Amino acid sequence: MGFTVEEINLMCVYDTSDRDRLLTGIRESLPHLLEPELKELAQGVIGRLEAMTDREFAALVLAPDYE
Secondary structure (H helix, E strand, C coil): CCCHHHHHHHCCCCCCCCCCHHHHHHHHHHHHHHHHHHHHHHHHHHHHHHHCCHHHHHHCCCCCCCC
8 A cells, every 4th residue: 555755745744653643643634724635635644544554554664755
């Protein structure tokens, strides 16, 4: 289950120390996201994170790519 560069960059804005903290951070920010595309991206990331296990999450390489 690969994430896009945009999804990884979004996740790197939040606490990525574990899946639950990341999910909490993204969920809490949803009401403050004004751009529909960003809100849709965040909702998609939430769905994908919910579908994976903690073990799968631990194997992710979450390094931002801002180029």
